[in-house]
Amino acid sequence: EIASGWLADVGVAELAGRKPAQLSGGQAQRVALARALATRPSLLLLDEPLAALDVHAAPAMRSLLGRVLRQGDERLAGVLVTHDPLDAIALADQVVVLANGRVVERGPTREVLAAPRTQFTARIADLNLVAGHAVADGLRTADGSLLQGILAPDAAVGEAAVAVFAPSVIAVYPVGAGHGSPRNTAVATLASVESHGPVTRLRTGTPGPGWAAGIAADLTPAAVAELGLEPGSEIEVSVKATAVEVHPATPVIARGAQATRSERP
DSSP states (O other): OOHHHHHHTTTOGGGTTOGGGGGGGHHHHHHHHHHHHTTTEEEEEEEEETSSSSSHHHHHHHHHHHHHHHHSSSOOOEEEEOOOHHHHHHHSSSSEEEEEEEEEEEEEEEHHHHHHHHHHHHHHHEEEEEEEHHHTTTTEOOOOOOEEOEOTTTTTTTTTEEEEEEEGEEEEEEEOOOOOOOOOEEEEEEEEEEETEEEEEEOOOOOOGGGTOOEEEEOHHHHHHHHOTTTTTEEEEEGGGOOOEEEEEEOOSSSSSOOOOOOOO
């Protein structure tokens, strides 16, 4: 009865009589989840639990796991391994980020992903990150370029820092085109143009001068076509100072308390 209930919850009750070899990858993933939950474990180990599911099944399974971890037995703890920031945000209270086999950041999930301190975590969170040191009005890069922004309360002037901003807040223009006067404007070489969901993701080349090297910008496909952008083009990129947050650069390995319910190793 318990097993049948979990099979129904994960949407595969009608497959109860099938043998494992008769299941698709996504079906097998859901059956494996039901099997794990049916034992009423005190510790649930989840290694990419949604990776084999299609775009329609994954949200339902994510919702189910969220209910189990957050509203189920208080004795249940979860350890989740994932490369998807949505899984981490939806399922984990605490996050541990590993890069090259070592912990680079750890703390409350939303805090870590909203203000990454390393390039690795920034890529996971889909944010741009520029390194330098904090100044009164933003960040000074190693080559002396100024990226104006808003200092976080824990950022100290003169100390190593990182500036963080989303690809969606960057404006892109042909070099020399007239536009407004954002405080942060730089010239860069366009390295790649790729589809990124409903938008087109542009990325500038590295190495390059100033803060604009290696950053990503999101435009609509229509805007890319209108501007005639292609790899190798010289472009101007700009971002408002109010869209740039400056945080201490030192990875805060213990931003929060110990893991409470679920954690990404």
